[in-house]
Amino acid sequence: MTAVEDLARHVDTLPRTRPVDLPEPGELELEQAMRPRDAFIAQAEHVRLRQSVGRVCAKTISPYPPGVPAALPGEVITEAVVDYPRTGHEAGMFLPDPTATWMRSAWLTGRCDGYLVRVNRAEETHQRRLARNFSELLQELRVAQGGVQILFGFLLSIAFTDRYARTDTYIRVTHLCTVLLAAGAVALLTAPAAWHRILFRQGRREDIIEVANRFAVAGLVFLALAMVGTLLLLAEITFGGWQSTAVGIGAAVVFGSLWFVMPLRERGQTDFEDEPEQVD
Template sequence: MSEPEADDRERLVRNLNELLQELRVAQAGVQILFAFLLGAAFTEPFRDASPFQRALHLVTVMLATGATALLTAPAAWHRLLFRHGRREQIVRAANRFALAGLALLAAAMTGAVALVADVVLSGWWAVALGGVSGTLYAFLWFVWPSRLRHDDQR
């Protein structure tokens, strides 16, 4: 193996390992949220939930489901393809899955905040607190890093 090929291989191994480590952090968050959402549906107070709260709960469960699928897909891809010389494709797909999974996780967390706010405070507070939560995730997870990347490209 030539030196540039070895460097590319090492870079891909490092990229994949870093990505899988990052996903472990996100997976813990989505698992906790998912458990909360699943458990909430089987509680006594949930029986009294309004149609809006029930719909918001179901949408949030589906967002968390999508986030879980996307954030765990890179591990499945790696396990199925790791001895087939497909590391570059795995890293490329895993990066896309991770970004989409984080977007769905942010939306699910926003939905969970809005749901809890609607139960505790009701009305426009739920929308306001959900909006603040969603804005915070969007800014910290996507807007700010994108601006830094854009500045680096100049």
Template sequence: MDPIGYERNGETSGERLDRHWSELLQELRLVQTGTQILFAFLLGIAFQNQFHTTDGFTHAVYACTIVAAALAVGLFLAPVAFHRFLYRQGRRDQLVTIADHLARGGMACLVVSICGGLLIALDVVLPRLAAAAVVGGVLLWFLAFWLILPAYVRQKR
């Protein structure tokens, strides 16, 4: 049985690593595009005239949000660079493990950037405390479906 928890009849260790690498790349293709679009959108905010009239809180949230988005982009793209350096080195096991950690880090940064972008937008239309409460709820929603539910399902096995 492989670490993911399901068995493939006749699958060698190398085939399993290749499958895991392919699955990870498919997942990264999905999140890379959305993260890059979010990052591009966030870059444009600083150049809007209205943004310059906002307060220090908004500027601080924006700075944290855009840095988190940049880190997410970097972490989601890192497995590709990592693969280039390890190509044909016979280290697929390390590549898959490290790329998994990079993707998890990218997802954490992505959640921060999504919540930060949401806070910037909601702060315009809601009282700040209400905007922060909604963002807290969204963060809990992400935690529930990205961490708690998978942990629950994994534990039930």
């Protein structure tokens, strides 16, 4: 077990020397007699050491136990380190702020009268933002791809049953349209992966994300229509008449509302825009 893991395991059991009040979100004032570790212990119920992994180091981080610096300014923190800085000017420490869990970096400025910890948001580079956006998009597509592939296989298997040969023209046309919609959904939802592979290392990631987003939305439209067609087809074979029409209309309302109407309405009510950052 490393020293950092040992500290992480016992930090909650260490005694709390004094309470810490946050005068403002993102800012914490410590008196000279108060050690940085005491501040961390006072916030132990809110902050875990592992939360600092992946954040950007603003100043030198002293190791635990003291020795060679564990992280230098500009480096990404790979292990959460809390230690007694020798002085506020000679060494810094990382102290995450429990009121700003979304923030990405911490800044420690040494003062003669104590320590000032200020947590600010690190500037995310344009390329990192694109990589994150594309990764999130692929995760979302995986959810839809599994369902549409199962649906496509189910629709193909229906055509090879004995009962299908005795169906009327309306059912066959409905089935064919549904199969085509499912095939279109498969093509659209898997297209982003093909674009990314073919344009790999061509410096076109931003274009790929823009096109992939359109493919994803169009693929969801095709998938929703394919689901409606499948339910309509099953209802027509099972009941027929107005019952199948009611099932089709109900399915269209449910998928349209949950997948498109409600998200678009929420999107129109928000004022936040995820604007791209400048390239460092």
